[in-house]
Amino acid sequence: MDAAALQAFLEASVRLGAPLALAALGETISERAGVINIGLEGSIIGGALGGALGALLTGSPGAGVLAGAAAGTAIAGVFALFAIGLNADQIIVGTAATLGGLGITGVVYQSVFGATGTALTLPTLPALPLPGLSALPAVGPALFSQAWTTYLAYLLAPALWYYLFRTRWGLELRAVGEEPGAADAAGIRVRRTRVLAVLGAGFLAGIAGAHLALAHAGTFAEGMSAGRGFIAIAVVVLGRWNPLLVLLASLFFGAASALQFELQAVFANVPYQLLLAFPYLLTLAALAGWIGRSRAPAALARPWPPRSGE
Amino acid sequence: MARPAVEMRSVSRRFGPIEALADASLSAYPGEVHALLGENGAGKTTLMRVLCGMLRPDGGEVLVEDRRLPPGGTRAAAAAGIGMVHQHFTLLPSLTVAENVALGTREGSGLRLALDRVHARLAELERVTGLPVDAGAPVAGLSVGAKQRVEILKALYRDPRVLVLDEPTTVLGPQEVDWLFGVLRSLVAGGRTVLLIGHKLDEILRVADRVTVLRRGRTVLEAARQAVDAPGLARAMIGRETTPAGRSAQAVGGAAGERVARLEVVGVRGEDGRMAVREVNLEVRRGEIVGIGGVEGNGQRELALVLSGRLRPSSGTADCPTTVSLIPQDRSAGGLVPGFDLAENTALAFHDDDAHRRGPLIDWAAMRRTAQEIVTGFDVRVPGWRATARSLSGGNRQKLLVGRELARAPDLLVAENPMRGLDIAAAAFLRDKLVELKRGNPSVAEVGGAGGRPAHAPPGIVLFSTDLDEVLDLADRVFVLVRGRLIPVPEEERNPAGMGRLMLGSAGA
Amino acid sequence: FVGGLSVGCGGGESGPEGDALRVALLTSGPVSDAGWYAGAYEGLLLIEESLGAQVSHQQTRSPAEFDEAFFSYGSSGYDLVFAHGFEYQDAALRAGEEFPGMTIVVSSGGRISENVRSLIFRLEEGSYLAGMMAGGLTRSKVVGMVGGVAIPPAQGTFRAFEAGARVIDPDVEVLEAFIGSWDDVAAAREAAAAQLNRGADVLVHNTDAASFGVFQAVREAHGDEQPVWAIGMNRDQNDVAPDVIAGSAAIDIPRAFLRVASRFIAGDLPSGAFDLSLDEGVVDFIVNPAALHRIPAELLARIDEARTAIREGALEVPRIRFLEGESGTP
Amino acid sequence: MIRRALRARLGSRWIGPLAAGAVALLAAALLAAAGLALAGYEPVAAGRALVSGAFGSWERFASITLVRATPLILTGLAVALAFRAGVWNIGAEGQLYAGAVAAVWVGLAFPGAPAWLLLPGAMAAAAVAGGLWTLVPVGLKFRAGVGEVITTILMNFVAIHTVAWLVHGPLQEARGVFPQTDPVALAARLPRLGSGRLHAGFPVAVVLAGALWWLLRHSAWGFRVRAVGASARAAAVSGRIHTGRVVLGAFLLSGMLAGLAGGVEVAGVTFALYENLSPGYGYTAIAVALLAGLNPVAVLLAAGFFGVLQAGAAAMQRDVGVPAVWVSAIEALVILAVVAADRFLRRGVAGKGGG
């Protein structure tokens, strides 16, 4: 690979990795609080439509991101109401949130743009080259000439790491995810902590969706989240519930996907379907070589208070 | 007398059909250690969980310093100055000691977690109480005794007005108990109140100023220390006359039979990767009780697992029989499945036993019969036949577990602190069972139904205990386990002082 | 319970006019894609409007639903079912046997029977002209093609595109990538970016909603000194990205559907397969009026020439034949 | 106190929760109706279509609802079994694809074989392939300590792309045109039951559900699975259970059930292999299994519930013109309502509070 190709590859990696990172960082917080939200996909697609509509209405992609975040939070709110408020099973409610998110966005999209849809062109988030940093060879433009939502992911990773491992609130949140009983005994509000974590995850997933629509695709299409919510959940595991590693894992997955497109260009006679499987195989290989065991938060997916008699 | 620090007035609480508390009252005053006594399942833990806001009572009221506590809120209780050391651990294994202690406190009230402040205050507490803790160590790697010390420190750290301790001494060594009682005395000297639950009457009476006795959810006695003695308390707890605990039969002595287990230069690596057991040689014969004393966390867990064939040694050879009963140390994740009912928990030991199956199928009728035998044989107080282990009181869980393991009719029985958490009657009963068992008394082996073995072949028994008196009372041969090394106790040192010296001496070596 | 509800079933008695033509559409994607499926849905609505037919649509999510949908339409007496994609062909044959009174038209279908017809859009003809445009516009002599899934109709348009480009410039290098999905916008964008990065300066797609990703990548790479072009496909997409789209190879699906339905009513729907091509005005290559001034007139003239030649049958555009029994098929 | 006793005597412990459950379902129905009415659809007609689409007639119920439920039953059982053993197999989707590939391959490779051999052979191959597809997650779990949640998700994607390759490549129809296989030999297809589309896979799934329920409840193997799932530690300490072996067995068997689902789907419904063969059966299966409380017999009901919902929703599209996106939204609403009703019921019956 020559320098230009390398740079383009890195750019693509960051583009593909950034939305994953945003969603996965949110999910990291939620899972650290003991809630697995497989309705992340619903929040992402909600964020994409919210972002698209917000940007169209105001003409400002920045406002679009906020609208997307609000939409993602709203869908996470429904999840929280059932999974935490009613203590219902997190996986079932998550399934419903994904299904509902995909459905509702479709309904709204079709009510706004008609049953056959429209070729939507959105005002996009411009790349903001960071002075100095973006001039670095190869990695500069790739990492530091991106939309601000990408920088948000960079900043969030260390911030959330600090929050989780160095602050009192982070400690309490982890306690809620490990041993809600012990946390409760220590006077921590378990449900409130969980609800806030889920809403935060929805907020970030919404931004991830808005980023897809406004910084990546420049349009909205039904189902454009294309399974990224599920990949984000896998990325959280790959990143061992540690925000810094989760960011790296997202970029790793982004790079694997980007490499796949380069490979299609290079190996024209390898069946492309096999190349499409490449990022997943590479991730499996990485996991196999990823030394040491990682452990999920002990109370992940366990409702609180525990259901008696079950 | 001054106004009570804690007053609980006819508190009631049901769990489904079970009336855990019917009419329980309690008054504890500033400046006193107040003991709460009762049989297993009497409702002690439930009452204390009501006090600290973890359970909402069905009726009655709770007053702390004359102010009514809103029911069912841990925060309100904590704000009123109530701290509790629970019967089971409430520590987060993945966090360090300091983080566990800081959890839920306002320490570093801002964004940053002021762990350095926690460390400093812990060091201060360590100095005052004379208790060593490694504030930076992850809790997961700590021994049960050390965890209990952390629980106590965690409660002290919050400087509670009222400190509740639910059976805190069961996992502590004798010196640690002395230390704890010293701390409690100095607390009440400062005007605080301590509520203490325990089953060893002589121990409790050493430190208590007043006692309250619960029987089947009702307060049956409240008296000053001077007004009661151990037999009287036992009578109040059980509601009838009892034989005094222990010494119903001479335990030591008898003919040891064939060898059932042998360890040769066994070394075992613990979960943290360090050698927990080193170069241990041991032979166990039928009809003898091998007693192993020592402070928790010196390799008991690992040695017990290896002896019982549940864990392969890292070095050396272990010869174990096929049927080994194990009463593990770690009750909270050990022998029982909390969500399983009595028959299912029994089946953990018997599901592939010939008498309890028909081909590949489990004979649940037979299993229930065995469960019933255990429950009646060991007087396990259960809410009903479909009751889960989770719904049993701590002592009753222990009875169920012990009963099941004895019922296996094993060739070898490995027991770690089997008396832990048992009330006086149950402890005495178990002691007698152990003695009968080693003598090959058929009435014990029968419990397990047809084990396929002649009932008179007695098992070898290995008894781990932190209670040196227990070891000395029951064991034919005595050892101490110190830092993973098994040291035989010579005849002339067979007394608590001698054993203590041995434990210290080797610790220095 | 079950019996009591059976009144509402089937829609058999729910038809207001008993003798109205009943037409159904099956798509395996959302009709809000502003593309392939939307065109079909518009066709259905056009049939309703122009012919007074009673219409119904179902979006199927998996092959298992194909048989079920045919079964439902067959048992409630539908006359004509448009199954919009080759994937329906096997299920259509089975349903055709079971419901002899129902005619099924499979878009790009490869198998036919008494009452199962195949509607073939000769998009290759438009795509060939698009290829000529690409061959004329490229400066780097590299053009790219981004596909959804490699199905014969899509591959056919790519072969024709390639041929068209080489007619203008035999040395043109052609890149090809598939993203494995018709509507993953982000993936399409990255596939396009990878090709741009390898020097391509004209990109065509054959995807659905994912095409926006291709346009977005082209838009971002576009510079005034170094113009980069995109070419639309399936629909007239010229106004989606007027600044970078040179033209679109388009199918007028509504018109095609209306034609089929009209001939069905008239009773002269050709048996077997029928092609709709440039000649009928169903397929065409539409140059983007907004870009007209930036395209060399002589290139436009050559494209017009070729169009006429194709119409007149003088020029045969390469295509992939997928109809069973058709000459030249495997 | 008195009120409490009275209420207990009157059995009103059931009435409150039942009412709450009914209210939840009603609220969902009203919400859906309001939305539909707002968008200009006929809510009553939509409701009727939903019900009649699923239950309209016996033939319709059998041909559509039960046929849809069949793969959900099998994958639901796969998930339930795995979860019971504490194995978080999210990979039923991929295992289903593996099974479908194997069944189709057998069905194509031995065209001359008799039905009594070919059909069981194809089904066995499907099950084995589903089991084999778990080997990578199993290997990573036991050798490298990688949790199966992530590995099984990744293997789903690998399976989907591999199938896409197979139908474009080695397994493509003989003419080599369309991305699909040829239809399998008649001898490799599941017999139909009656005149409709219902095939023998359905009774097989029902029997398997019963068998699994019975085994989990009554056999020593089933007990070991439950014990390991409930507390691997306690199971290991009991000294009678090899937790590793139990986990391995349950994982493989779970994969086999999911593989069988794929085999049944091609042998009973599609007869050929396609891309997108599964509309996410393996993922819906997780909701099915959990809704059923991991009880195999209840899986029948939960899968039936999803079958009804999807069959009814399709009818809503066809008969009332409600677009597919509405259908997903309404499905989500109904799932939430059922979950809420279930919570109200259980909470009420278990008694309030409870520590």
Ligand SMILES: Nc1ncnc2c1ncn2[C@@H]1O[C@H](COP(=O)(O)OP(=O)(O)OP(=O)(O)O)[C@@H](O)[C@H]1O
């Ligand atoms: N969560 C629960 N569900 C059902 N029953 C319970 C529950 N918790 C306690 N019980 C029952 O309440 C009764 C009192 O239990 P409690 O734990 O208070 O006893 P205790 O006095 O602490 O006994 P021990 O000395 O054994 O610890 C027991 O019969 C127990 O089975």
Ligand SMILES: Nc1ncnc2c1ncn2[C@@H]1O[C@H](COP(=O)(O)OP(=O)(O)OP(=O)(O)O)[C@@H](O)[C@H]1O
């Ligand atoms: N012997 C045991 N075997 C297995 N698990 C146990 C055992 N003892 C306690 N546990 C565990 O401890 C947890 C805490 O028990 P619970 O919440 O019922 O508190 P509790 O009733 O106060 O306890 P206790 O009855 O010991 O006083 C249970 O969920 C169970 O997992």
Ligand SMILES: [Mg+2]
């Ligand atoms: Mg207790």
Ligand SMILES: [Mg+2]
């Ligand atoms: Mg208790």
